[in-house]
Amino acid sequence: AAPDPGSIVKVNQVAYVPGLPKQATIVSGSGSPIAWTLRNAAGSTVASGQTTVRGADSLSGDSVHIADFSGYDTVGTGYVLSAGGAQSYPFDISAAAVRKLRYDALAFFYHQRSGTPIEAQYVGNAYARPAGHLNVAPNRGDNNVPCRVSCGYTMDVRGGWYDAGDHGKYGVNTGIAAWQLINQYERTLHVAGADRAALADGTLAIPERGNGVPDILDEARWGVEFLMKMQIPTGRTDAGMVRHKVSDENWTALPTRPEQDAQPRVLAAPSTAATLNLAATAAQAARVWKTIDPTFADRALTAATRAYTAAKANPTRYADPNDTNGSGTYADNNVSDEFYWAAAELYATTGASNYRTDVTGSPHFRGTGFATHGFEWWWTAGLGDVTLAMVPNGLASSDVSATRNAIASYADQLLTQANRQGYPVATHSQPLFVWGSNGIVANAGNVLALAYDFTGQQKYRAGVYQTLDYLFGRNPYNQSYVAGYGERATRNVHHRFWANQVDASLPTAPAGSLAGGPNHELQDPYAQAQLAGCRPQKCYIDHIEAYSVNEVTINWNSALAWLANWAAEKAGD
Ligand code: 9MR
DSSP: OOOOOOOSEEOOSSEEOTTSOOEEEEEOOOSSOOEEEEEOTTSOEEEEEEOEEEEEOTTTOOEEEEEEOTTOOOOEEEEEEEETTEEOOOEEESSHHHHHHHHHHHHHHHHTBSSSOBOHHHHOGGGOBOOSSSSOTTOOOSSSEEBSSOOSOEEOOOOSBOOSSSSOEEHHHHHHHHHHHHHHHHHHHHSTTOOSGGGSTTSSOSTTTTSSSOHHHHHHHHHHHHHHHTBOOTTSTTTTOEESEEEESSOOOSSOOGGGOOSOEEEOOEEHHHHHHHHHHHHHHHHHTTTTOHHHHHHHHHHHHHHHHHHHHSTTOOOOTTOOSSSOOOOOSOOHHHHHHHHHHHHHHHOOHHHHHHHHTSTTGGGGGGGTOOOBTTBOHHHHHHHHHHSOOSSOHHHHHHHHHHHHHHHHHHHHHHTTSSSOOOOOSSOOOOTTHHHHHHHHHHHHHHHHHHHOOHHHHHHHHHHHHHHBTOSTTOOBOBTTSSTTBOOOOBOSSSOTTTOTTSOOOOTTOBOOOOOTTOOSHHHHHHHTTOOGGGOOOOOTTOHHHHBOOHHHHHHHHHHHHHHHHHTTO
């Protein structure tokens, strides 16, 4: 059955941030306003008022009112909002939660590392595990992986991050995830007032802490190095291209810890998209590591250049949409956006005229990709735009302004669309709740944040925190989609190790993991059985088998980490 929606008073059950709008959604069929009351932890009424009637909301099927208690701004814990005879979950008024989430959301990446032990000293005993995929029986290892369609050689592709609840490692979501971590740091070099100290060495619990390099870059490098290993060596057919994925030959059961996975590992054919993901992120890395580690920066630029050249020679090598035996497809047969992104990164890093020609000649130039979408693993033009809008480069200033304006216009579309909803959330140029909708929501929040960076307009800043309100429980099921945050937070994500629901000796999702979220297409049997006929925002269930609504991925968590970091930084403005 569909989840119990809980209290009719839906709030951000984690924390509203002081100085920002504070709203709740109340389910009520009343055609006239109803009274609301805000009480503090001691039970005293600290504010009260009347709701605004919003009426029928198509995304949830609920009739709703809005309570606005923005005027109350005293920091504290244990607040409860009452209306229509019901009480909300308790919540705080404080920036402490987003300040913690900026690190918890990044910690997700260390947990997902492959080929290295996950050590208790960094994650605690419950989350520690031996290294996966190093060829220690019964594990097959990524040391010498053959091609699924024989290629006459093997590759050593140890390392990287498992993308999600399975043990595949994929070029196209490693790329955007690594880019978002690096961009989170690179933003602090170029956006006035951005907080670089918050991302310094020693801020994350990872083995590299204390090595003199910002921890977020150490984590991102784990992804970039993996993409470089997936590049076909010189002298081989398709040299310079990047293999689309390395994964199990067949799906494993729930649970399967990484080191117990006995499936053979196989390399997929190279894809243009994965190759351009390496070109883009390694070019970005070459820029950011130039002074931090010049040797790595040089190696990255060489890999990026080779990849770009190979992609141009092989522009239509699409991932196989039917290769679903032991891994997902991440298939995408429009790579014009990846070409633009890679050219933009290479141009920002090198200033070379051939990249400039490719950038200015692209149909995506000046942010036109933002006409329909923000950015996702399959739509990366906007990542190139963010770089060209943020990082000083040789483009005409009118082109840079046009790019910034395109980002702000898209942010306006997002706000207009959100403000029509009963549970307002920026998602997409059309409100879509598909596989990974919470990743789409978090990325839309990134666009709002960037619009604020470029324009300083408060409406965009408010939109970022409204995005967090939705993810933290102001939604039809009172569901916090961030593990460890809120009274009713996601626990049972689809994951082969965080599989407490099927094996009590295993943990639930670690704090800061973002669940995929509502998906009206219901693409797994469990969700289909439980949620048939659901309205879009109600197509969610916190169950380990419901992979099309409750998986986690590196590319959704990278979007959340970027957003939480921004929200922590701007909380005090
Ligand atoms: O995030 C991906 C989503 O955009 C697609 O619609 C979906 C179906 O193709 O696949 C998602 O990615 C999954 C990948 O294919 C396999 N590992 C788990 C990923 C998250 O569910």
